[in-house]
Amino acid sequence: MLRTSLKANDFLVAESAAMRAVANLVERYADGGAPVVICGEHGTGRELVARVLHQRGPRGKGRFVAVRPTFEDVPHATPSDDACERARLALRAAAGGTLLVKDVSDLSASSQRTLKRAIRAGTEDVQVVAAGDLDLERAVDAAIVSRDFYDLFAPRRIVVPPLRDRLEDLPILFERWIKHYAAEIGRTKPTISTRTHERLALYPWPGNVGELKSIARRLVVRVTRARIEAGDVDEILPIVATRVPLEELAFEEMVKSKLSGLLARIDGYPVHDLHEKVIARVERPLFDLVLAHTGGNQLKAAEILGLNRNTLRKRLADLGMDQTKDKKPKGAKPSRSAGRDVRVLDGE
Known part of the structure; x- marks a missing residue:
């Protein structure tokens, strides 16, 4: 949350194209009239955007x-007031100004009705702004948020991008x-090294601007020198494992990654033929691909695989892939044992 003593405009930075789009929508909707909904991940600055609006x-x-x-923080509300009364008190408290309702997906049905009636009737001199996450439409589909209520806000929708998408x-x-x-603690602003900025840009910022603020505050308190270095950031930034796309892994690493997940799933279950099942799961797609490549010619497939033709034929039969046995009438059911093997390896 931004302190009321701060100027919201100073912290609405729009060097990136994504935030320039937000700033343009703010200018367009800052007429003090129809309701506005501001969506985004937690920590992206939804309240800041509402204040600038x-x-x-x-x-x-x-x-x-x-x-x-819940409207429990509404001025002059008492514990005996129900949700509808607290919503009415909130509208009156913001008369002549703006009412921001945070996490609108958590509004009770009665509060939604109260706000909907007030907005439609125009009885309260207030602009209502709602803030919610990116799944707000799903909340509507699940009837958590009333469709009629959401439709009042939907025409004026601002999506605040996550910090990782606005690194500029x-x-x-x-x-x-x-x-x-x-300035808050009365010290001179420390300078920030180029490597510090580079290190910050590499971090994925799951907590968005809210997390950035926390990191800045901790650095100001911890670093007493006149310059913040990359090493200072490394000491307090959480360690995040680098995710490598599966297609970039070596084949052995890819198999190892898959098998580690499998072993975790079957831990505690009585499994005695893991080697056979794993080999079968590797052979099946391999044989499928090679046979497709050879147009179903088992002799050519055996040559590519480096197997004796009879060995390949036996393995295909064992795996239920023997082409002479695949010609079953439509609607034929697969063998129960084959399905069981698949389910075990898939963790079912």
């Missing part, structure tokens, strides 16, 4: 009230938060 519109001198979906903004954001936290 408020400040740049005709309601900028009015109140900006941000409430949780990262250096400026980091510099500004370092400056802010340094």
Whole structure:
């Protein structure tokens, strides 16, 4: 959450194309009128965007009230007030300004109805802004959020990108938060090395800008020198395993990766023929591909595989792939034993 003493505009950095698109939508919707929904992952700055929307519109001198979906933090609400009454109090508290409802997917059905009636009737002089995650449409499909309620916001939808998709903004954001936290504790802003910025750009930022703020605050407190170095960042950034695409793994590494998952799934189960089952699972697609390559010619397939033709024929029969046995009437069921082997290896 952005402190009310800070200027939201200072932290809406839009060097990246993704954030310039957000800034353009903010300008378009900052008329103080129809409802707006702001979607994005947690930590992306949805409330910041809502504050900028408020400040740049005709309601900028009015109140900006941000409430949780339970409305328990509404000014003047009492424990005896039900959800509908708290929603009404929230609308009145934001009269002349903007009401931000966070995590709108968690709104109760009665609160949704109260807000829907107020928006449609126009009885409250307030712009309602909702914030939610990227699965908001799924919440509508699951009837968690009313379709009628969501449709009031859907025409004005702003999607805030995750920090990993707007890395051009990262250096400026980091510099500004370092400056802010340094001023908070009364110290001179430390400079930041180029390698520090490079290290920050390599991190995937699962917590988005919220995590970046936390890292900046910790660095200002921990690093007493006049310069923040890459090593300082390494000490506090979480270690994230690098994911290698499966197609880039060596064949042996790929097989090992698959088998490690298999061994974890069968741990505790009585399995005594693992070697046979694994070999069968490798041979089956191999034989399929080679036979397809040879147009079903087993003699040529045996030559490619380096097997005796009779050996190949026996293995095909053992695997239920013998072409003479594959010609079954439509609707014939596969053998029960073959299906059982597949299910065991698939973890069922």
